Amino acid sequence: MTQTRRRWGAAALAVAAATTLAACSIQIQSAPDPSIPDDTMLIAADTGSPMMERNFNPYLANKRVASFYIYEPLVILDNVTGEEFPWLATGYELPDPSTIVFTIRDGVTWQDGEPFTTDDVVFTLNMLKEFPATDTQGVWGYIASVESDDTTVTIHLQNPDVPAAQLIATTLIVPEHIWKDVDDPGSFRNPDPVGTGPYQLGNFAPQQYTMDKYEGYWQADKVAAEHLILPGSNTQLDIATRGYDWAYSYISDVDNVWVGAGNENTYWFPPGGTIALFPNLAKEPFDNLDVRQGLSLALDRGAVGDAAAEGYMDEAGQTNILLPYQQDDLDPSIPNSGLIEQNRDAALEAFGRAGYTLQGDQLIGPDGQQLSLSITTANGYTDWLRGVQEVQRQWSAIGIDVKVSTPQPAAYQLALRNGDYDFAMGGTGGTGSLFRDFNSLLSTDFLKPVGEEASNNFERYDNPDAQALLDQYKVALDDDERREIGYQLQQIVYNDLPVLALYYGGSWGLMSNAKFTNWPSADNPYASPKTYESTPLIVLTSLEAVK
């Protein structure tokens, strides 16, 4: 799903404080620590825990975020634009849909001076096979075998699957000469990480650590920041007052609290995914397209987005494509870029086709009962809840009885997977891979009956035509052919309403131009502004020092 809330729970109290602050109209001023030199960047990336564990194993969920600045993938996929950046590989080719050939970059060294070779790539992939706990992306669900020569790594797939190349390419590569001696990479904490990345671990303390530039980095001339400081505690007030250069955080009233704090602060909130209502298609009457159309037409998506994200995010089109940065992928034949306007009369007409009529202020169905449904969202995701409450208001206005259910996140996740809901809030898309965005939403491979855990396709959409398109995409080597299939998949989402898109979930990038410039922005959207995963490597090698 999307980057709507990172660590909302821990930040909730800070939000309250920030709101108090806004209400009292006290202008917070940013006061950067004068002891931090101009070539050093203060980043709020590793949020959440005041006691950080020295864990730099890139395959563990609880790794330090800077593991992403130490270990690099073959190719970086930017999830905002959907663009690929060749990284440790200079490129890759698919001679046929079941073979991928990566050409490995020459002149790359590990941070201990050892050369990076194709053996490291082969070793890493084989290690993921031997220790399934490390294979978090599940690449061995696709790979049959791996072979290499001096400059290339060839991967044979189990089945023709062109989009799998992107997934495999984003695997973080570790050095064979160090990891071959690790007994269990699935629990190894890797306290002294050695990668190929632009930064090496400097000083580590449980509340803050530093990173130093690796002078032998293969594009060292592009790395402007000599040092990074990553504090473990980054409350919103910390972020606004301590002069951070880069932070990833939702901040309420960002123009006053962040930009108003000075320090040449700026922000960019591009869409990182679509926040949508997942109908339970295995349940009556939500399996009825007319009912879904009525519900869709009754929504004022702009108002839902405003309620949820304070107006920072736009309403989402019903296409599962992130606009405006993925405009190239959008099917131009879909009217109004897929945006569906609220239309009460059309909604009632659609409900009428399904046998629902407005009697007084209640929408009465063929069984003589009022249309009644509940929306499930996770407790503590306050932005989603505000959005749901707005939906509840709009649907109630057309005569539907709407209840809201807010179980704890784990119970919400379970309800979603088991199909134990009427409508559930959720995120879709935003991986940067058009195939994966649609596959996880529509593929019948994930189809499970209600009561059994589905890993994707939570709405239980069962359409063989959609699956046929996805299968066709897997073997399509031609860009135009793939674009055409993408158009047809968008048509399905637009016409068949397997989910009701509401608004875009944001990527909350906060930056300061005081020390470094050329941040990604609406004018220059070269990469996502997020501080985790591999896209920060693109940003860190694009920045320019002011002094």
Place this chain on the structure above:
Amino acid sequence: MTSVTAAPRGVDADPEVDEKTEAPPSRSGNPWGYILRKIGLFLLTLWAAVTVNFILPRLMPGTPADAALARLAQNGPVSEATKAAIEAQLGVPTGNLFEQYIQYLGQVVTLNFGVSYTFYPQTVSELVSTALPYTLVLVGLVTIIAFILGTLLGVLAAWKRGTWLDTLPTVGGAFMSAFPYFWTALLLLFFAGYVWRLFPTSGAYGPTATPAFTWDFFVDALYHAILPAVTILITSLGGWILGMRNTMIPTLGDDYVAFAEANGLKPRTVALRYAARNAILPNLTSFGLALGGVVGGSILVEQVFGYPGVGYLLFNAVTNQDYPLMQALFLMITLSVLVANFIVDILYGVLDPRTRR
């Protein structure tokens, strides 16, 4: 607890028994019978607590893997492989409930609670041993200070009844203890931390410090503990003041106090040696229990100040379905409250012979 606290007041009201507290406690038969009964009850309660501690987390909907997935799903779609990898990493329990229970009892006896789900691959013992000292020092010390200060103020208030020395602590105490913890914490954080920048706003020590037994670290940690400590002090002081004042006032009306005064003893001696000494018993009970609860930390205060104590761990454990960590923490809290209760029970047997029957 109320029935316990009511007892000593009866003692004070009855000068005859008061006299007897000086006598050897052999009057009501064998004291060992009483202690053995108490030990038996203690063990039964302990077993019940340990079992409830096992069952409760498992009644929560969702598994630890679901909780981990919910966390990951906030950053991007989660594939089937990720779930499998996470389950493999966590070693999520697979046996039936009875097997898990037997395994759990073994862990309780050996104090080995395995690996935390939330902070994988750290072990529960690692986490608890890092967090416990901070909580013990912060919450423990502040509880002791609040008890001593509050009790003394309560004595003063009762002794100077009706004067400003009574009104100020009484009204002030009632007022302050009505503040919610987090509100006081947020106000202090905002003004003392951000507006005036007098104190650090989060953490238990400076960002670059590494915990060590050095003078510098101690000073640093103390500096970071001030705001959370003041928060706890402000909100808990009132209870001690009011409790002490309210038991002290009836005591002051007792004959033996009047007798002491009539004998021309110094007011200070009368107040502290005669009246306060008897009136302190209920407050002492609450103090024992409060000390027992110290290991639970102070969840809200630790959350607001990002203080790496047990309360913070507990919050994370509960929100992430971290059974191993939750079990260890709840067990620790239950045990210390039970032990504190047990000690208070035994003390009462010594202080008030009538409870031994």
